[in-house]
Amino acid sequence: xxxxxxxxxxxxxxxxxxxxxxxxxxxxxxxxxxxxxxxxxxxxxxxxxxxxxxxxxxxxxxxxxxxxxxxxxxxxxxxxxxxxxxxxxxxxxxxxxxxxxxxxxxxxxxxxxxxxxxxxxxxxxxxxxxxxxxxxxxxxxxxxxxxxxxxxxxxxxxxxxxxxxxxxxxxxxxxxxxxxxxxxxxxxxxxxxxxxxxxxxxxxxxxxxxxxxxxxxxxxxxxxxxxxxxxxxxxxxxxxxxxxxxxxxxxxxxxxxxxxxxxxxxxxxxxxxxxxxxxxxxxxxxxxxxxxxxxxxxxxxxxxxxxxxxxxxxxxxxxxxxxxxxxxxxxxxxxxxxxxxxxxxxxxxxxxxxxxxxxxxxxxxxxxxxxxxxxxxxxxxxxxxxxxxxxxxxxxxxxxxxxxxxxxxxxxxxxxxxxxxxxxxxxxxxxxxxxxxxxxxxxxxxxxxxxxxxxxxxxxxxxxxxxxxxxxxxxxxxxxxxxxxxxxxxxxxxxxxxxxxxxxxxxxxxxxxxxxxxxxxxxxxxxxxxxxxxxxxxxxxxxxxxxxxxxxxxxxxxxxxxxxxxxxxxxxxxxxxxxxxxxxxxxxxxxxxxxxxxxxxxxxxxxxxxxxxxxxxxxxxxxxxxxxxxxxxxxxxxxxxxxxxxxxxxx
Amino acid sequence: xxxxxxxxxxxxxxxxxxxxxxxxxxxxxxxxxxxxxxxxxxxxxxxxxxxxxxxxxxxxxxxxxxxxxxxxxxxxxxxxxxxxxxxxxxxxxxxxxxxxxxxxxxxxxxxxxxxxxxxxxxxxxxxxxxxxxxxxxxxxxxxxxxxxxxxxxxxxxxxxxxxxxxxxxxxxxxxxxxxxxxxxxxxxxxxxxxxxxxxxxxxxxxxxxxxxxxxxxxxxxxxxxxxxxxxxxxxxxxxxxxxxxxxxxxxxxxxxxxxxxxxxxxxxxxxxxxxxxxxxxxxxxxxxxxxxxxxxxxxxxxx
Numbered sequence: 001x002x003x004x005x006x007x008x009x010x011x012x013x014x015x016x017x018x019x020x021x022x023x024x025x026x027x028x029x030x031x032x033x034x035x036x037x038x039x040x041x042x043x044x045x046x047x048x049x050x051x052x053x054x055x056x057x058x059x060x061x062x063x064x065x066x067x068x069x070x071x072x073x074x075x076x077x078x079x080x081x082x083x084x085x086x087x088x089x090x091x092x093x094x095x096x097x098x099x100x101x102x103x104x105x106x107x108x109x110x111x112x113x114x115x116x117x118x119x120x121x122x123x124x125x126x127x128x129x130x131x132x133x134x135x136x137x138x139x140x141x142x143x144x145x146x147x148x149x150x151x152x153x154x155x156x157x158x159x160x161x162x163x164x165x166x167x168x169x170x171x172x173x174x175x176x177x178x179x180x181x182x183x184x185x186x187x188x189x190x191x192x193x194x195x196x197x198x199x200x201x202x203x204x205x206x207x208x209x210x211x212x213x214x215x216x217x218x219x220x221x222x223x224x225x226x227x228x229x230x231x232x233x234x235x236x237x238x239x240x241x242x243x244x245x246x247x248x249x250x251x252x253x254x255x256x257x258x259x260x261x262x263x264x265x266x267x268x269x270x271x272x273x274x275x276x277x278x279x280x281x282x283x284x285x286x287x288x289x290x291x292x293x294x295x296x297x298x299x300x301x302x303x304x305x306x307x308x309x310x311x312x313x314x315x316x317x318x319x320x321x322x323x324x325x326x327x328x329x330x331x332x333x334x335x336x337x338x339x340x341x342x343x344x345x346x347x348x349x350x351x352x353x354x355x356x357x358x359x360x361x362x363x364x365x366x367x368x369x370x371x372x373x374x375x376x377x378x379x380x381x382x383x384x385x386x387x388x389x390x391x392x393x394x395x396x397x398x399x400x401x402x403x404x405x406x407x408x409x410x411x412x413x414x415x416x417x418x419x420x421x422x423x424x425x426x427x428x429x430x431x432x433x434x435x436x437x438x439x440x441x442x443x444x445x446x447x448x449x450x451x452x453x454x455x456x457x458x459x460x461x462x463x464x465x466x467x468x469x470x471x472x473x474x475x476x477x478x479x480x481x482x483x484x485x486x487x488x489x490x491x492x493x494x495x496x497x498x499x500x501x502x503x504x505x506x507x508x509x510x511x512x513x514x515x516x517x518x519x520x521x522x523x524x525x526x527x528x529x530x531x532x533x534x535x536x537x538x539x540x541x542x543x544x545x546x547x548x549x550x551x552x553x554x555x556x557x558x559x560x561x562x563x564x565x566x567x568x569x570x571x572x573x574x575x576x577x578x579x580x581x582x583x584x585x586x587x588x589x590x591x592x593x594x595x596x597x598x599x600x601x602x603x604x605x606x607x608x609x610x611x612x613x614x615x616x617x618x619x620x621x622x623x624x625x626x627x628x629x630x631x632x633x634x635x636x637x638x639x640x641x642x643x644x645x646x647x648x649x650x651x
Numbered sequence: 652x653x654x655x656x657x658x659x660x661x662x663x664x665x666x667x668x669x670x671x672x673x674x675x676x677x678x679x680x681x682x683x684x685x686x687x688x689x690x691x692x693x694x695x696x697x698x699x700x701x702x703x704x705x706x707x708x709x710x711x712x713x714x715x716x717x718x719x720x721x722x723x724x725x726x727x728x729x730x731x732x733x734x735x736x737x738x739x740x741x742x743x744x745x746x747x748x749x750x751x752x753x754x755x756x757x758x759x760x761x762x763x764x765x766x767x768x769x770x771x772x773x774x775x776x777x778x779x780x781x782x783x784x785x786x787x788x789x790x791x792x793x794x795x796x797x798x799x800x801x802x803x804x805x806x807x808x809x810x811x812x813x814x815x816x817x818x819x820x821x822x823x824x825x826x827x828x829x830x831x832x833x834x835x836x837x838x839x840x841x842x843x844x845x846x847x848x849x850x851x852x853x854x855x856x857x858x859x860x861x862x863x864x865x866x867x868x869x870x871x872x873x874x875x876x877x878x879x880x881x882x883x884x885x886x887x888x889x890x891x892x893x894x895x896x897x898x899x900x901x902x903x904x905x906x907x908x909x910x911x912x913x914x915x916x917x918x919x920x921x922x923x924x925x926x927x928x929x930x931x932x933x934x935x936x937x938x939x940x941x942x943x944x945x946x947x948x949x950x951x952x953x954x
Contacts, residue, residue, distance in 0.1 A: 031885065032885040032886055032887040032898050033884075033885070033886055033887065034886075034887045034889055035756065035876060035882065035886045035887065035888055035889070036754040036756075036888075036889045036890075036891050037754060037874075037876055037877060037888045037889065037890065037891065038751035038752070038754050038761065038845050038847055038873070038874065038877050038890075038891055038892075039751055039845075039847040039877075039890060039891075039892070040888060040890045040893075040895055040897050041847060042908060042911040042912055042915065043888060043897055043899070043904070043908060044897065045911065046904045046907040046908045046911055047897055047899045047904055049907070050899065050900075050903060050904050050907065051899065054900065054903060
């Protein structure tokens, strides 16, 4: 409504003080003294003219004094113009609707998102038409501004909450605003996880933050926080385990809650089921065994059968590749007295290590060790992806030929030398062109430090980055280098011009020669941190596990239109799941949210209540439409005029 | 008759404060006149004496024309020849005794000031052996004394001036016509009044006096309040004659009032000048010497 309103209307009572000038006027009116005069003849004509002017001045003086008192009272009452049009013209409002997954929570009635839309519609009906309105939907993926008339079509997303992103966007909007009354109204379920870590960018000065809680308060929620497959290497008598973390966010104990895992594979759908007790506000790890025998990508979901406020997070999708490990034959040319002194001990240990699950395809090796000293020759070589000869002597021509056949059929051969290895012992291999060239007649004494390597070789490319391991740290006490490289051979490691390691393609396979021991006889390499990555890298190269990215990509919801689920593209699987922190419905206090963003937050269900309180209580802050400065100037001019007039009247 | 040989100056003697404090009008008149005469460079008697009376020693201020050069040549002493004044001039003192003359915010009321002035003029006239008459008027002629030269008459005149009486209001100047009728013999008329009459009526009355061949000297007496309005603040002004009251802020109307009075006085003065009448205006806080000087000059121009 148009008009002048007052913040402290009570001060208007001070307006009664206008009586003071009147009293003063009457009390201190000049008392006339009687003076006899001979004739009033000239006085009459003069006084008649003067009296009118004087009376006018006196009334004017009285009016000025009363006006001054009234203005003073008005000044304390802090008037402001409640001009709806003007206010609307100075108003810019950002209406932010949280559309994160948690806004779909409901305990039977409307979801929080539907409630938010209803509240926004009410607010839009209230806002003056001259105000600038920005309506936006926000989650952790983006802030999407939509036209006001498309409010009804707005849909919630399955993304997480991010107040920092939303209010940062609002701050950017207001940074370009020239309007004096700027307000952000945030409709949210006040999910604590939405507050960014660290100190978020504060809202610009003068921006009011109004938070409207649209949730139904504390609700029961159970979620699958994570699901993953462990032991995906297929080994005999070993099941693949799907491990899920089930979290009870509520305050009630849930007993015998069914947790079901379903996987699809070449053999059809497999199901594993268990029942768990879920204590309040706790996590429970559930492992579901699946008897998988075939190499394949298995996909499915783990779900908890519970009726809670947010069904969206009751299941979690997963996919994984399960396969048998790559078999590697380690031929130990010099068995030690103990396991630790075996020639292939360090190599076997390095290959048996399981590495972290990454986006890369799992590198798994199944090393089979045989001692060459027994002289029984090679076993059947078909099942092995690679054969490692470690300090093997007395290779017969038959053995060499078998190796040649093996390599030519895409087999891989890795040869380590040692004190039993000489040019003569390696002659059968050389004869079958299984060596990269002619090796030295006798070992070369060191120290020999690797000073160059083939950075373009797929197995060694990663060592360009010293963070991954610096090959220059490899120092050999002795080595049996390649003296002359054969055609097509590729040197890998060099020291002072000597070729310490080299590769040669043979048929569909390859032979890799390393002129040092696999154990610590000639080098201390196995004790360094470089050993395991170097050996696994070389072996992954030989078993074709290098550079292959995983067939499964796990990710969280990245766009507002995305949904949790499994998508297959070109044989790869994309697993999309909800951000687990979205399942935590723990709420943040409004004041805390306000402090986090440095705005002035007002949590109010009812604006009329707020307006009523603001009339009663001192506002404590200046309203932009206050006109006390105008009143002050007016008072100044009135007092100045009063002073001048009083000086003339009472001179 | 007491000889006045007081060393006091005229200003001291004719000070209005002193006039207000002394009741004996004759005494005052003599003080005033003697003091007035003393020390003048040019004697006011010059020109209006014909018969030699006596010699006296020269005092500074005496007209050198009246030096007895022969005696100076013989005795080497300077004497002034004194003459008896002619008595063929009738001096008519016409004093306004209306209510408006009773006011005065100065040391003396206008009437008191007028009476003293009239008495002093009468004393001067007596010294010159002029006959002195007196007319007191207000809305009518209150008292009238035909001009005579003896001492008793002069005392009667002084007594009339100092006597207490009611002072009725005088709204018009028609009474002056009656006064003019009472003085058919040509003479010198000295009118002492505040002249609060219509200018037209007043000048008409002056014409009446002039018609009878009178020389008219008008001495207008106003109080300082009436002339300059020297007070400040709110005042309730009471008309001394009608009792009408008018409230105003004195300092605010001072300029306008003074201007109006100045205009009035200029008109009067112009009217008098056109009729060959000497018009002088005094306020009651002024010494009498200027008025007496005016009288003397007027008197001297008669011969």
